[in-house]
Amino acid sequence: MTDSATAQHEQLDPSASAYNTWVLRLYDFWVLTVSNLFAWRCPTKSSLLPFFTKHLGGxxxxxxxxxxxxxxxxAAPKLAKTKTLALMDLNPGTLAYAEARVRAAGYQGTIERVHRSVFDPLPESMRGRFDSVSLFYLFHCLPGSFPTKASHVLASVTPALAPGGVVYGATILGRAAPHNWFGRKLIEVYNRKGIFGNESDTKENLEKALRAAFEEVTIEQIGVVVLFSAQKPISARP
Ligand SMILES: C[S@@+](CC[C@H](N)C(=O)[O-])C[C@H]1O[C@@H](n2cnc3c(N)ncnc32)[C@H](O)[C@@H]1O
Structure with missing residues (x-):
């Protein structure tokens, strides 16, 4: 994607442009502490972080x-033996912020910044290289509905996997999930502003997209968050 195309994309897409410096400064407190505990009922420290570190490695x-x-x-201590960490995002501000934070946490390997949309096919240089690919709290931000948006994203990211690699992540479910009052309000406001695009997202339709693309899938729900992992891309079958 060219710089002007990227700028246009960000303008069009609040799912990425929402994350300015002020939002990033508040993000961990508001999303990872308050919202994950009280709105989504999926605690960061005891559920999401262990799931993130479980599949890291290689x-x-x-x-x-x-x-x-x-x-x-x-997870920097667990990443110590991982030679390359690639950070990919449509928003250049989040990339710079995240890279600085990972370095400050002591990660010594190579960090590659990849400034592009997850909907776009990956460059040739990224194909077949990654033992693990994480998509945390990304799907619910993206416009569209399951299974289509997940199938589109999986088609883009699967070529990045090394043999035996895993794609995994977490996403907040839409209106049909058992949301509490706080969660329903956040879903309504964030969807109206275009920060979320998950109104019709269901676990069943995400699972459909995952099973259509991978032989091995795990999917579990904690509160109104789905944690998933997928291995053995079906197209790689002989
Ligand atoms: C809710 S934050 C998730 C941050 C982190 N993974 C977490 O779980 O706390 C969503 C991130 O996805 C990025 N994003 C939104 N749309 C994107 C797209 N089409 N392609 C790549 N990144 C995108 C945003 O810029 C933002 O950094």
Whole structure:
């Protein structure tokens, strides 16, 4: 994607442009502490962070939709033997913020910044290299509905996987999930502003997209958040 195309894309897409410096400064408190505990009922420290670190490892990891870089920075000790960490996002501000945070946390390997949309096909140089690819709190930000938007994203990111690699992540479900009052309000406001695009997202339709693309899928729900992992891309079958 060219710089002007990227700028246009960000203008069109509040799912990425929303994350300015002020929002990033508040993000960990508001999203990872308050919202995850009280609105989504999926605690960061006891549920999401352990799920993030569980699949990390190997020579190279790709984190897509980086936000503040909380997960790779907090998991930096586990990443010590991982030679390359690629950070991919449509917003250049989040990329710079996350990279600085991961470095400050002591990660010594190579950090690659990839400034592009997850909907766009990956460059040739990223294909077949990554042992793990994380998509944390990305799907619910993207416009569109499951299974289509997930199938589109999986088609873009799957070529990045090394043999035996895993794609995994977490996403907040839409209106049909058992939201509490706080969660319903946030879903309504964020969807109206275009920060979220998850009104019709269901676990079943995400699972459809995952099972259409991978032989091995795990999917579990904690509160109104779905945690998923997928391995063995179906197109790679002989
Ligand atoms: C809710 S934040 C998630 C941050 C972090 N992964 C977490 O779980 O706390 C969503 C991130 O996705 C990025 N994003 C939104 N739309 C995107 C797109 N089409 N392609 C790549 N990144 C995108 C935003 O810029 C933001 O950094």
């Amino acid at each position: 020579d190279a990891h790709l984190d897509i939709g980086v936000g503040t870089g909380f997960y790779p920075a907090t």
